[in-house]
Amino acid sequence: MISNYRMPSRSSCSFLSVLLMLLIGCQPTSRPELISARVEGLVEDGLGENDRIILVLDTAVELPQSPRLGLILKGANGTEQYSIERGEARNVLIVEIESGLDHLISQADSSSDGWLTLSLDLGLIGLLNEDGTPLHGIVGPIGLDFPVPDPALLIEARWVDSDRSSTVNQEDLLILRWDQPVQFSDAIQERQLEISSSLIRLSVTGDRLGSSRSPARFVAGPFSNETRILLGESPSLTIDGVHENGRSNFEGSPSGIFVGGTTILPSLDLLTEQGGGVASPEVVDIEGDCAPWQELELPAGLPALDGHTLTRLPDGKVLVAGGRSMMAGSAGRVLASAWIIDPMGNHLGPLAMQSPRWGHCSTLLPGKDALEGTADDIVLLTGGYDGTGARDDSEVLLLQADPPEFISVESDTPSSPRFEHSAHPLDNLNTVILVAGRLDGKLNGIIEQIELQFTDTVSGIKAQSITHQVGELRFPRHQHGSILFEDSEQPLLLLYGGYGGSLGNPHVQYDAEHCRVIDSPEAFRIRPDSRFARKVLIEDAESNLPGPRRGLRLHPLGDSSAQGNRALLVAGTRREPTRDALSSFQVAELRTSYVLEQEETRHGKVRLTWIPAGRLPLEMVGSCIAELPGGRILVAGGSDRNGMPTAEAVIFDSFSGGIERICKPLSRESARGVEMLLAPQAVSLWGGAMIVAASPESRTSRALLFRSGE
DSSP states (O other): OTTTOOOOOHHHHHHHHHHHHHHHHHSOOSSOOEEEEEEESOOTTOBOTTOEEEEEESSOOBOOSOOSOOEEETTOOSOOEEEEEEOSSTTEEEEEEEESBTTHHHHHHHOOSSOSEEEEEHHHHTOBOTTSOBOOSEEEEEEEEOOOOOOEEEEEEEEEOTTOOSEEOTTOEEEEEEEEEEEEOHHHHHTTTBOOTTTEEESBTTOBSOOSSSOOEEOOOSSEEEEEEEOOSSOBOOBTTOOOTTOBOSSBSTTOEEESOOSSSOBSSEEETTSOOEEOSSBBOEEEOOOOEEEEOOOTTOBOEESOEEEEOTTSOEEEEOOEEOOTTSOOOBOOEEEEEOTTSOOEEEEEOSSOOBSOEEEEEOTTTTOTTSTTOEEEEEOOBOSSSBOOOEEEEETTSSSOEEEEEEESSOOOOOBSOEEEEOTTSSEEEEEOOEETTEEEOEEEEEEEEEEEETTEEEEEEEEEEEEEOSSOEESOEEEEEOSSSSOEEEEEOEEEOOTTTTEEEOSTTTOEEEOOOEEEEEETTTTEEEEEOBTTTTSSOOOOOBSOEEEEOSOHHHHOEEEEEEOOBOSOOOOOTTOOOOOOOOOEEEEEEEEEOTTSOEEEEEEEEEEOSSOOBSOEEEEOGGGOEEEEOOBOTTSSBOOOEEEEETTTTEEEEESSOSEEEETTEEEEOBOOOEEEETTEEEEEEEETTTTEEEEEEEETTO
16 A cells, blocks of 8 residues: 555645645634733823723623733732723723722833833633633733823023123023923933024024124033023024014014924923923013113204214214104205203203204314313314205314304315215314215315314304315225324225215216225325324235225224224125215115224234124124123114115124124104104213114104113
């Protein structure tokens, strides 16, 4: 029989194998499999009363009773109390926790590798399959899925002015408040608490916590509802929700801060006690205790002005002279009126001027006794535009008169007509240097020296002047910057930028064919006795320049005799100007500021060194500028790149050498919201500065006092 046995063929073996696999595959499984185990409830203190575990099986089962056995939890100590109930779906079981498992959550936090796995003893539970057959054996283990912990939500942000400077600067604090305590993650501690741009975000364009060279960092601390940020280099923050229109990028508060994480995808740089991250449901305003601006009530009848002048008087009062009234629906009217503003409220005016003037210069001079700060000091008004053309005359305000009065300056040699020019007084002399500016249809390139003399007559004081032409500019210009350094008996006159040209000087045609926005620095040594302005060559005049700009401000820094000649160049634009003499708005596009350091070379030339000194929050032109205590410089207002008034205000800090943003912009609350103010003029006062600004919206003037640290 053995000899008759035949081995099955290979094809027969393959058929039998496939048939066996199909038969096995069609048999029902002996027990269900555990698909998931999900924890529900508040589990901050561990699994406890009112918490539950939702078990999902891969097949339907029957649970005739509510067993209290059959759950196998890795890490349990045998004291656990629970019951197992049937869920709404036939493949779902619910474990109702009573006690004895509260220690497991802490073990899970300390080691996520293997803690809190769950198995089921089907026999102990008493599970039946769908036909009522008892089930036996152990299924699992499977890891427990805990609910994702709620992230900490940012609910408040507060800026702290650490040095009481009224500016946002390095090493100020930004305090963030959360709805639950947080701590720093290992990742952020490894980078020495440096704040990434993906974690903390600012909603206003240009705002920043620090620089790449010196970034902002968290201040180390324990679990807390508050985290502190130490601001880095050149920070800029928008405080209390006041912002420039169009600079907001995100939904919610237009001017604040938010976290780069949502409740669905929180940031894990900061962690809650349960391991949750941090998130922002919306943008939060940055609050701060800062009130540097104090509004001063002005005399009744003082209209909204532009093109006026401000002059600080010896007694601490301020002269507001001339300008154009801003009237709805018209170009306004050039005024022949002046007011004396008293910070204590004892105002005077209007005072009648001899002529209407806009774009003129106002200069405080020592008067007849040639001593500054005495009762006979006078204020000289030169040039200006009267609504029809440029003026070539002058007038003075006699402060010793009761009340103060303007008188004409008589002259056999009148100065050349000009407006939008510069006037620089010479120390302890009743002498003024006039330079640059516009006249009718042309630019004025003549440098003039005006000398005043005063005579007592029966009818009162008589003022006379003699005008000398002392030099000519190579580039006649206006909307320029100029400064007179009193560094010797021959002061140094320096000009930079503006709108002008050289073809046809000293009177260049004021049109696009002959003029452009220029840099073109020029320097002169003024010899008052010989009435001559000696041209000084500039070493490498075309190198290392900040570039062409007009509408800039050039302001001295410190005492020239003690620290050398230094100045701040700030604001300006490269765009072509509006040629209408009475146009209020000029657009801007430059932000970087510079410190100018000037020195003489061995060959008698002038060397100019330009050092970047930070950036403005946005482009500004025609801003007002004034010196503050401690050598700080206030720059505020003007127009933005769209030709609209800007409320931005900054301070140049000579100690840090950078631009710092003032915590509150130049604006005021009105019935229609935040009202932006046009502020072309500012003047230094004891302890701060005064700005007489105009509201194009309400056509009114506002006087604002800036007090640093208040």
